[in-house]
Amino acid sequence: MSNRMKNIIVPLVAVLLGVLVGTIIMIATGYNAGAAFIALWNGAFGEIYYSGEVVRQVTPYILAGLAVAFAFRTGLFNIGVEGQLIVGWLAAVWVGVAFDLPKVIHLPLAVLAAAAAGAFWGFIPGLLKAKFKVHEVIVTIMMNYVALHVTNYFIRTVLSDKSDRTEMISESSSLRSPFLEGLTDYSRLHWGILIALTCVFIMWFLLEKTSKGYELRAVGFNQHASEYAGMNVSRNIILSMVISGAFAGLAGAMEGLGTFGYAAIKGGFTGVGFDGIAVALLGGNGPIGIIFAALLFGSLKVGALNMPLEAGVPNELVDIIIALIVFFVAASYMIRIFIDRISKKGVK
Amino acid sequence: MGLMEILLIIIPSTLLWAAPLIFTGLGGNFSESSGVVNIGLEGLMVIGAFTAIVFNLTFVDVLGSWTPWVALLAAMVVGALLSIFHAVASITFRSDQVVSGVAINLLAIGAALFLVKFIYGKGQTDIIQKGFSKIDIPFLSDIPVIGKLLFSNTYYTSFVAIAVAFLAWFVMFKTPFGLRLRAVGEHPMAADTMGINVTRMRYIGVLISGALAGIGGGVYAQSISSDFGHATISGQGFMALAALIFGKWHPLGVMGAALFFGFAQSLSIIGSSLPFLENIPNVYLLIAPYVLTILALTGFIGRADAPKASGTPYIKGNR
Numbered sequence: 309m310s311n312r313m314k315n316i317i318v319p320l321v322a323v324l325l326g327v328l329v330g331t332i333i334m335i336a337t338g339y340n341a342g343a344a345f346i347a348l349w350n351g352a353f354g355e356i357y358y359s360g361e362v363v364r365q366v367t368p369y370i371l372a373g374l375a376v377a378f379a380f381r382t383g384l385f386n387i388g389v390e391g392q393l394i395v396g397w398l399a400a401v402w403v404g405v406a407f408d409l410p411k412v413i414h415l416p417l418a419v420l421a422a423a424a425a426g427a428f429w430g431f432i433p434g435l436l437k438a439k440f441k442v443h444e445v446i447v448t449i450m451m452n453y454v455a456l457h458v459t460n461y462f463i464r465t466v467l468s469d470k471s472d473r474t475e476m477i478s479e480s481s482s483l484r485s486p487f488l489e490g491l492t493d494y495s496r497l498h499w500g501i502l503i504a505l506t507c508v509f510i511m512w513f514l515l516e517k518t519s520k521g522y523e524l525r526a527v528g529f530n531q532h533a534s535e536y537a538g539m540n541v542s543r544n545i546i547l548s549m550v551i552s553g554a555f556a557g558l559a560g561a562m563e564g565l566g567t568f569g570y571a572a573i574k575g576g577f578t579g580v581g582f583d584g585i586a587v588a589l590l591g592g593n594g595p596i597g598i599i600f601a602a603l604l605f606g607s608l609k610v611g612a613l614n615m616p617l618e619a620g621v622p623n624e625l626v627d628i629i630i631a632l633i634v635f636f637v638a639a640s641y642m643i644r645i646f647i648d649r650i651s652k653k654g655v656k
Numbered sequence: 657m658g659l660m661e662i663l664l665i666i667i668p669s670t671l672l673w674a675a676p677l678i679f680t681g682l683g684g685n686f687s688e689s690s691g692v693v694n695i696g697l698e699g700l701m702v703i704g705a706f707t708a709i710v711f712n713l714t715f716v717d718v719l720g721s722w723t724p725w726v727a728l729l730a731a732m733v734v735g736a737l738l739s740i741f742h743a744v745a746s747i748t749f750r751s752d753q754v755v756s757g758v759a760i761n762l763l764a765i766g767a768a769l770f771l772v773k774f775i776y777g778k779g780q781t782d783i784i785q786k787g788f789s790k791i792d793i794p795f796l797s798d799i800p801v802i803g804k805l806l807f808s809n810t811y812y813t814s815f816v817a818i819a820v821a822f823l824a825w826f827v828m829f830k831t832p833f834g835l836r837l838r839a840v841g842e843h844p845m846a847a848d849t850m851g852i853n854v855t856r857m858r859y860i861g862v863l864i865s866g867a868l869a870g871i872g873g874g875v876y877a878q879s880i881s882s883d884f885g886h887a888t889i890s891g892q893g894f895m896a897l898a899a900l901i902f903g904k905w906h907p908l909g910v911m912g913a914a915l916f917f918g919f920a921q922s923l924s925i926i927g928s929s930l931p932f933l934e935n936i937p938n939v940y941l942l943i944a945p946y947v948l949t950i951l952a953l954t955g956f957i958g959r960a961d962a963p964k965a966s967g968t969p970y971i972k973g974n975r
Binding site for chain 2: 385
């Protein structure tokens with residue numbers, strides 16, 4: 309079997325195994341698995357409202373997935389998408405609240421502020437990796453918590469007067485659209501999905517069609533060979549983290565300017581950044597794969613909210629399934645060997 | 657407020673917050689010394705906290721005042737069981753250890769909340785009746801000055817944690833088992849040549865990490881939170897990971913780092929009642945452990961280097 313086929317089959321098998329184990333868990337705990345999956349489907353696609361919510365959820369998932377995937381493709385593991393997302397969210401809302409400008413300037417400014425903030429949050433681990441050879445996984449994890457506490461502090465002191473959330477952003481910086489909301493029975497669907505899809509194209513174009521992208525991928529494959537070929541490894545590592553962080557910051561802008569319209573004190577993480585790891589992995593770090601994976605996880609997450617209401621099954625079941633999918637994709641060595649065995653038998 | 661009164665508040669609180677970090681950080685130490693990165697500490701703590709609380713609520717009538725200790729054993733066993741997932745994925749199936757750890761974290765919180773709703777029909781458990789309670793340690797608390805500062809108004813678990821840290825140091829640096837464990841983490845091929853079973857040593861390392869992180873979660877749940885919900889463990893496991901690095905992969909260093917982070921955490925909570933900290937925003941204390949860890953890795957505070965082979969699966973015959 310060709311590698312290309314395998315790259316498509318492995319994630320599919322992982323999803324099937326995840327759903328299978330999820331079903332077994334439901335049967336073992338005495339829940340009605342059939343009703344749960346019907347509720348899940350209805351909760352994601354049963355009404356146009358739910359579909360609008362799915363697309364809204366998919367928007368940050370795509371961007372978070374892109375952030376993880378971009379770093380992956382260049383040999384880095386950005387586990388700090390969550391933190392970059394939070395600072396991007398804050399920066400977008402900050403610009404949205406602080407200024408009063410015409411929409412053509414204000415909205416792009418707020419979006420760019422989010423990208424810049426995320427990029428800065430990615431720049432630090434990139435710099436430390438390039439200059440001090442510090443592993444980016446640990447630094448980005450630590451930066452997540454720094455982001456959480458620092459943004460909470462800013463929201464409480466600078467952006468509000470000891471309140472738990474900021475004011476609403478001004479209309480001129482909002483991604484919200486009465487048109488899209490009307491189209492989907494007043495879901496929170498907003499224009500962000502266009503930004504997300506544009507970014508998918510940007511990532512593909514940058515990595516596959518430009519010489520800079522070639523350099524970034526080369527550094528990811530083999531640092532020493534790239535250095536020998538005259539590429540500046542340090543600069544490429546930093547650039548990669550900056551771009552990855554910018555995607556993550558944009559994911560935050562989707563939440564800040566689109567879904568919520570404000571920033572609030574957080575007790576914990578949003579989870580979008582970690583789900584982005586799942587999206588990137590399942591999507592095989594490719595642009596098309598990421599869109600499909602984000603669609604899958606987005607519908608699972610939104611559909612899950614209907615499971616307790618319609619089938620009496622806790623929505624955390626979907627979190628278990630997502631975790632299992634990640635697990636099975638990670639352990640794809642096992643799936644690949646299995647596929648090899650089956651296809652060899654077929655030949656005999 | 658005199659210095660003595662301030663210390664009387666800070667020291668017991670530091671010990672309280674440090675105990676879960678010490679257990680979990682030591683767990684991470686065993687795993688990483690054997691060459692397996694364990695980002696899943698957070699998830700292992702979650703499952704430990706969940707198990708301890710459920711066990712405690714279920715058996716408190718039967719076991720009485722022994723409940724929290726037996727619940728810790730249960731948390732230890734379940735933590736070790738969950739860590740088998742990580743071991744199988746990262747050792748046998750050679751998957752990316754960071755990804756597998758992320759999966760453990762997602763799985764643990766999902767499974768724990770699912771089961772809480774399944775068992776209790778709501779998103780959060782009741783508050784346990786019999787947690788670890790403050791005590792004056794007999795005899796030791798009678799020592800003048802030190803007894804009052806260190807051994808009064810405190811928890812047994814903190815001292816068990818410190819004892820375990822010394823035990824871990826002994827095991828890791830003074831026994832053949834520890835030497836083998838570290839050899840496998842530094843240079844698995846050399847260890848393999850000398851007849852050490854790399855796979856088995858790594859499995860043991862990961863299982864110990866699961867067991868200790870389970871205990872860490874159980875201690876946190878039964879002495880600090882007293883119930884289990886979605887936010888019971890939020891970042892404790894990652895802070896333990898930070899302590900592991902700040903402590904430079906050495907059990908006693910981990911203990912020291914955990915005590916220091918416990919100190920920072922308790923200051924961020926009780927700081928507003930202390931005269932000299934009133935005007936400092938507690939955000940500095942909240943981010944201190946993470947910033948210090950980054951600085952330690954960078955080499956500003958003595959360079960921290962991970963075991964050489966940590967993060968890479970061992971494949972026989974590969975150079």
